[in-house]
Amino acid sequence: MSGDLISREPIAMEEGAELLRFSTCGSVDDGKSTLIGRLLYDTKSIFEDQLQHVEDVSRRRGDEYTNLALLTDGLRAEREQGITIDVAYRYFATPRRKFIIADTPGHIQYTRNMVTGASTANLAIVLVDARKGLVEQSRRHSFIASLLRIPHIVFAVNKMDLVGWDEGVFRKIEAEFRNFASKLDVQDIAFIPVSALHGDNVVTRSENMPWYQGAPLLHHLETVHIASDRNMIDVRFPVQWVIRPQSAEHPDYRGYAGVVSGGILKPGDEVVALPSGFTSRIKKIETFDGPVDEAFSPMSVIVHLEDELDVSRGDMLCRPSNKPVVGQDLDAMVCWMADQPLTPKSRLALKHTTRWVRAMVTNISYKLDVNTLHRNESVPSLGLNDIGRIQLRTTAPLFYDEYRRNRTTGSFVLVDESTNATVAAGMLLSEPR
Known part of the structure; x- marks a missing residue:
């Protein structure tokens, strides 16, 4: 890539600096792409010609401020519609850590893309608009983050500048999310009020919100403990x-x-x-x-x-004394990603770690309503972006662990052999029903 980094000084990385993968999620227009653009800009991790291009586009469009979201929204359709469609990956580093960011779509139509981007994340940033509070997609993405066993969640209340930096607005949204999160399996949640547009509490502490005594977002990303998140017990x-x-x-x-x-x-x-x-x-x-x-x-x-x-x-x-589960009858939660519905008797290819087998869906137990967490047990199929529990029978045994124990050996993808398209992401449960 051409151009020079805005930073004049090279980043002095600590030896053996950890890599943190994190994803941004939330509803449309909550500011995910702008937040990432702000992180890249304030950490001087973008090239001068990139910034110049974004400034030129913003000026032509008549934007009041430089639209930092354009640093991640690279597709023409994304820029025309002002939304994120595909997952955009960006990389940056600070002296403490290296980072891979997955900017995931907020629109319900692209839930499958959000699942893809968040599947390997150590941490998820759930953004909400301070004016709107917790909405359907906020709950949907928080539940998916919990389902994917992402161990750390940062709940960022964005656009605090548009509510006059009001602490009461932040505390109300925080309480609402804590109530919803009590139904989820989430271990670590942090709450940060931010303004991605102006940079408040993103890289540096905001002078506009003296009532917030916590660390800014970047400091949290640099210091959150992730070393113990990996399974260091079961040799696989x-x-x-x-x-x-x-x-x-x-x-x-x-x-x-x-x-x-x-x-x-x-x-x-x-x-x-x-x-x-x-x-x-x-x-x-x-x-x-x-x-x-x-x-x-x-x-x-x-x-x-x-x-x-x-x-x-x-x-x-x-290890001879610590083996994974070996079996052909699988019980799993899946996110269905294809337009063609998933029905019992469907035959698909299944990839688990480095092993390929063929599989048949033997039963659909239920579909989850990700807003109420209600289980609908009378569904005949799973449609696009649906999440449900299914049972599978494979042509050869798999060597797997429960997903909550090992995210690598507990996950799989389903592939339509006629089109070679990935149609589902799955998380294995402990024992078949």
């Missing part, structure tokens, strides 16, 4: 690729490449390969930079075993 290593170069230099080289999905792997550890059940010990662990003494989620590594076992793509290494 789905094999993605078997590396056999068979070269003169390495005639006996056999390594198993993949991403650590749980626990800690060390040379000398005893492991069992599923589905074969054969055991061995880890001989060594390699990364792109060379051998390491241990590997943990989400590191990409090559594992070497002391014995030549029959291990292939889709198999899983784990």
Whole structure:
């Protein structure tokens, strides 16, 4: 990309700085794209030519202020309609942390895009307009964030400048959301009053709201504790690729490449390969930079075993005394993402970690009303953007954990084999009904 960074000084990253993935969600026009644009602008993480282009577009449109939302709304339809349609990913860093932002759509029509963007997030920022308070999409996205087991939620009350920086408005909305959140499975919630347009409480503390004694948004993002969010107990290593170069230099080289999905792997550890059940010990662990003494989620590594076992793509290494659930009858919550409804007897391809199987829907238990959390148990199908509980039967066993225990080994996607389109995202429950 051309242009120079607005910052004159290079960012001095701390060694081994953590990566935080977060998503923005909420209703249309609550200011998600503007908030991200403000974060990028105030942390000097945009290029001069990018800013110049946004200023030019804002001037041509007659905007009173530079429209920072244009930094993330890149599609022509998004700019014409003034809404976010697709998920936009942006990257920036501070001395404390690296960040990946997923700017997700607020419109109900694009709920499936919101699920996609939030599925890998460590933290979700739920924005609400201070003038409107908690609306249907605020509840919908908060529930989805809870369903996706996002461990940290920041509830940002935006556009405080339009309500005269009134503390009473903020406290009323905070109380309303706390009441709704009591029905959800959310561990950590922070409340921050902000003005994304003017930058109040985004990067620096606002002088307009002295009654707010908490930290600004960026400070919270830099300091929220995420290291304990990963499952460091259950060793899970789905094999993605078997590396056999068979070269003169390495005639006996056999390594198993993949991403650590749980626990800690060390040379000398005893492991069992599923589905074969054969055991061995880890001989060594390699990364792109060379051998390491241990590997943990989400590191990409090559594992070497002391014995030549029959291990292939889709198999899983784990501890002999701590194995995942092995089964073909699955119970799951799914978000349906296709125009064609999901019905019992539907046959689809299912991808779980590195394993592909075929699956048939055996039953639809209920559809959830994400506003009231009511379960409708008399539905014959799930439509576009519906969330419901279903049962599946697969052609081969999966090695999985409950989603609340491990978000990687507890999730899957469903694919329509005729179109190769991803039609659902699923979260596995503990045991089939």
